Amino acid sequence: MGFYVDGILGIDFGGTSLKSCLATGSQLKLYDAIPTPKDMAALRKSLMEVSKLANDDLHTSVAGVGIGLPGLVGQDGEALFLPHLKDFSSLNFVQLVEDIVGAPARLDNDANCAGVAELREIGACASGYEVVIGIGTGLGAAIFGPGGIARGFSGFSGEVGHICIERNGRSCECGRRGCWEQYCSGGSIRSELDSAGWVDINIEEVFREMDVNPDFKSLVEEFCFHLGLGIANLVAILDLERVVLTGGLARSLEAVLPKVRRYYLELVEGAGARRETEIRVGSLFEFAGAIGATYLWNLVDG
Amino acid sequence: MGFYVDGILGIDFGGTSLKSCLATGSQLKLYDAIPTPKDMAALRKSLMEVSKLANDDLHTSVAGVGIGLPGLVGQDGEALFLPHLKDFSSLNFVQLVEDIVGAPARLDNDANCAGVAELREIGACASGYEVVIGIGTGLGAAIFGPGGIARGFSGFSGEVGHICIERNGRSCECGRRGCWEQYCSGGSIRSELDSAGWVDINIEEVFREMDVNPDFKSLVEEFCFHLGLGIANLVAILDLERVVLTGGLARSLEAVLPKVRRYYLELVEGAGARRETEIRVGSLFEFAGAIGATYLWNLVDG
Known part of the structure; x- marks a missing residue:
C-alpha cells in the first residue's frame, strides 16, 4: 500500500478526545490523544498544536489534512449536525482547518473513516x-x-x-x-x-x-x-x-x-x-x- | 415491458389472505383474494384452486409459478422461518407447488417481490x-x-x-x-x-x-x-x-x-x-x- 500524497495529517474529533496521526509514505505516526476542544479558542489552539507536531516531524508543512467528525457532515466541508459537539454544528471545518494548518483539508463522518481503515486492515x-x-x-x-x-x-x-x-x-x-x-x-x-x-x-x-x-x-x-x-x-x-x-x-x-x-x-x-x-x-x-x-x-x- | 415466459402464476402468501394473479405477455389478471390456508390440507386445496383458475384462463397449463412468502426463504425453495405461518416453517414450497400445479416454481420473500413490482411501476x-x-x-x-x-x-x-x-x-x-x-x-x-x-x-x-x-x-x-x-x-x-x-x-x-x-x-x-x-x-x-x-x-x- 502507499499514499500518493506524502505527509497527511489525520484528525478525529471524538466526543471526548481528539486523536491525530501523521501518514508519510506507508508509515503512520500516532500522536497522544488530547481532550476534545469545546469552544472556538480551544479548537484553534488544538489545531495549531497537532499541526506543529506534524510539521516538526516532517521538517516541512503537511500536504493535506483529513478530518473525521461525529455526526452529519456536508459536502462543502461544513459540520451539519454534531450531537456531541453542538457548539460546532454548522461550522465549516474544512475552511477552518485549511486556514490554521495552511494545507488543503477533506472531511468525512468519523465512523466512515474508521470503517474504511478497519477494512483495509482485515479485508x-x-x-x-x-x-x-x-x-x-x-x-x-x-x-x-x-x-x-x-x-x-x-x-x-x-x-x-x-x-x-x-x-x-x-x-x-x-x-x-x-x-x-x-x-x-x-x-x-x-x-x-x-x-x-x-x-x-x-x-x-x-x-x-x-x-x-x-x-x-x-x-x-x-x-x-x-x-x-x-x-x-x-x-x-x-x-x-x-x-x-x-x-x-x-x-x-x-x-x-x-x-x-x-x-x-x-x-x-x-x-x-x-x-x-x-x-x-x-x-x-x-x-x-x-x-x-x-x-x-x-x-x-x- | 414483456415477459419472456408467457403464463406465469404469481402467488403471495400473506399472513391473512392469499393473493394471486396471472401474467400473460404484458397483461395481468388479478384473482380474488382468499383466506390464507393454515394447514397442509387447506394449502393443497388453495393451490389447486388458483392453479385451476389460471389454467382455465390460459386454456392450457401455466408455464411457471412465482411465490412470495412472509419471512426468511432459503435458496433451495424452502421456507426457513415464517413468523405468521409457523406451521409452514421449513416446508419446501417450491417442491409442493411444483407437485400440485405441475409447473416449475420460484420463491422469494414477499416484501422483495412487492418492492420490485412497485419500483417497476414508479421507477x-x-x-x-x-x-x-x-x-x-x-x-x-x-x-x-x-x-x-x-x-x-x-x-x-x-x-x-x-x-x-x-x-x-x-x-x-x-x-x-x-x-x-x-x-x-x-x-x-x-x-x-x-x-x-x-x-x-x-x-x-x-x-x-x-x-x-x-x-x-x-x-x-x-x-x-x-x-x-x-x-x-x-x-x-x-x-x-x-x-x-x-x-x-x-x-x-x-x-x-x-x-x-x-x-x-x-x-x-x-x-x-x-x-x-x-x-x-x-x-x-x-x-x-x-x-x-x-x-x-x-x-x-x-
Missing part, C-alpha cells in the same frame, strides 16, 4: 455485507455492501447510534428519546457511573473489574445486552455477514464478546434459520478514525 | 437509496441501493418488522419482544381492535372513521407515530431518498401521510440538516407481492 468479508460499528462517546457505523461503502442519499448513512430502541426512553443529545447510544456507548456508561458516584474511574477499569464488583458486572451486562440488541436490529435489516467493533471502547470488548454474541442470538429474528453473522473486534481501536481520515487522500492499493 | 429514485415497506398482517421491506435490490449475506435483508423499538415491549410472533410490527401493522391494529371489542370492523373502516370515532382516532394516531418512528430508524441507518409504502394497509394510508411525515420529522436524527426523504404510497397495494412474484420469471425491460 472486506466475502459477501460484502458488513457494518463497522465505532463505539466511543457515542455510537456510529460505516455500512458496506458489495459495491463498497454505502453512503446514502446525502452521505449520512450509518447513524446507527440514533435508532430508537425504546419508544419513550432516555433523552439523547440529538434531541430525541430512546436512541441506541443512550444504552450502549462510552457516554451511556459514563453517565451511569456518574449517577452511582463512580466519578474517577475510567471505563476500561470498569470492564476489567466486572468480575469482582457486582455494580460493574450489572452495568457491563446491560451494555452487552444492548450491544447484542442493536446488532440484532442491524442484522434483521441488512442481513450482515460480519459486524466489526472499533473505537475507544472496543479495546474492552474482546473479553465480553461471547456475552454479546449470546445476547445477539437471543435477540435476532429467526436465529436458528440464519447463517452465523461474525461479530469481532477490529484492530485499530481509538485510532481507527484518525487513521481512516488520512485515507481521504488518494490512498490506492498496490 | 427507481435518482440516488438509488430507497426502501419499499410492505404493510399487511406484518411488516417487511425491500431495500435498494445504487446496485439494485440489496439481498444481504443469505438473502434475508429487509426484515424491518423485527427491529426492536421497545426493549421490553409487546411479544411478537417471531418469539421476541418490542418488534416494530407489534406497533405498526394490520396485525397490531387488529389485536387492539379485538381487545377493545371491535371484532367485526375491518381496518379500512377504522381509518375512514377516525375523524368521527375517538377510539379509532387514537388508534390511527398511534399507528402513524410508530410508522414515523420506524421510518426514522431506517433513514438514520440508510439515509434514504425515498420510502414507498405498499401492501394491503397502504390503501388506507394516503389520507394520513401528512401525519406520518410530521411524526417522522419529529423522530429522525438531525431533521433540520437533512435533505427531505420522500414518503409516498405505491400503486399496487395488496397485489404488489403477487405481481412481483410473477417477475421472478425472466422479466426484462423493453
Whole structure:
C-alpha cells in the first residue's frame, strides 16, 4: 500500500478526545490523544498544536489534512449536525482547518473513516455485507455492501447510534428519546457511573473489574445486552455477514464478546434459520478514525 | 415491458389472505383474494384452486409459478422461518407447488417481490437509496441501493418488522419482544381492535372513521407515530431518498401521510440538516407481492 500524497495529517474529533496521526509514505505516526476542544479558542489552539507536531516531524508543512467528525457532515466541508459537539454544528471545518494548518483539508463522518481503515486492515468479508460499528462517546457505523461503502442519499448513512430502541426512553443529545447510544456507548456508561458516584474511574477499569464488583458486572451486562440488541436490529435489516467493533471502547470488548454474541442470538429474528453473522473486534481501536481520515487522500492499493 | 415466459402464476402468501394473479405477455389478471390456508390440507386445496383458475384462463397449463412468502426463504425453495405461518416453517414450497400445479416454481420473500413490482411501476429514485415497506398482517421491506435490490449475506435483508423499538415491549410472533410490527401493522391494529371489542370492523373502516370515532382516532394516531418512528430508524441507518409504502394497509394510508411525515420529522436524527426523504404510497397495494412474484420469471425491460 502507499499514499500518493506524502505527509497527511489525520484528525478525529471524538466526543471526548481528539486523536491525530501523521501518514508519510506507508508509515503512520500516532500522536497522544488530547481532550476534545469545546469552544472556538480551544479548537484553534488544538489545531495549531497537532499541526506543529506534524510539521516538526516532517521538517516541512503537511500536504493535506483529513478530518473525521461525529455526526452529519456536508459536502462543502461544513459540520451539519454534531450531537456531541453542538457548539460546532454548522461550522465549516474544512475552511477552518485549511486556514490554521495552511494545507488543503477533506472531511468525512468519523465512523466512515474508521470503517474504511478497519477494512483495509482485515479485508472486506466475502459477501460484502458488513457494518463497522465505532463505539466511543457515542455510537456510529460505516455500512458496506458489495459495491463498497454505502453512503446514502446525502452521505449520512450509518447513524446507527440514533435508532430508537425504546419508544419513550432516555433523552439523547440529538434531541430525541430512546436512541441506541443512550444504552450502549462510552457516554451511556459514563453517565451511569456518574449517577452511582463512580466519578474517577475510567471505563476500561470498569470492564476489567466486572468480575469482582457486582455494580460493574450489572452495568457491563446491560451494555452487552444492548450491544447484542442493536446488532440484532442491524442484522434483521441488512442481513450482515460480519459486524466489526472499533473505537475507544472496543479495546474492552474482546473479553465480553461471547456475552454479546449470546445476547445477539437471543435477540435476532429467526436465529436458528440464519447463517452465523461474525461479530469481532477490529484492530485499530481509538485510532481507527484518525487513521481512516488520512485515507481521504488518494490512498490506492498496490 | 414483456415477459419472456408467457403464463406465469404469481402467488403471495400473506399472513391473512392469499393473493394471486396471472401474467400473460404484458397483461395481468388479478384473482380474488382468499383466506390464507393454515394447514397442509387447506394449502393443497388453495393451490389447486388458483392453479385451476389460471389454467382455465390460459386454456392450457401455466408455464411457471412465482411465490412470495412472509419471512426468511432459503435458496433451495424452502421456507426457513415464517413468523405468521409457523406451521409452514421449513416446508419446501417450491417442491409442493411444483407437485400440485405441475409447473416449475420460484420463491422469494414477499416484501422483495412487492418492492420490485412497485419500483417497476414508479421507477427507481435518482440516488438509488430507497426502501419499499410492505404493510399487511406484518411488516417487511425491500431495500435498494445504487446496485439494485440489496439481498444481504443469505438473502434475508429487509426484515424491518423485527427491529426492536421497545426493549421490553409487546411479544411478537417471531418469539421476541418490542418488534416494530407489534406497533405498526394490520396485525397490531387488529389485536387492539379485538381487545377493545371491535371484532367485526375491518381496518379500512377504522381509518375512514377516525375523524368521527375517538377510539379509532387514537388508534390511527398511534399507528402513524410508530410508522414515523420506524421510518426514522431506517433513514438514520440508510439515509434514504425515498420510502414507498405498499401492501394491503397502504390503501388506507394516503389520507394520513401528512401525519406520518410530521411524526417522522419529529423522530429522525438531525431533521433540520437533512435533505427531505420522500414518503409516498405505491400503486399496487395488496397485489404488489403477487405481481412481483410473477417477475421472478425472466422479466426484462423493453
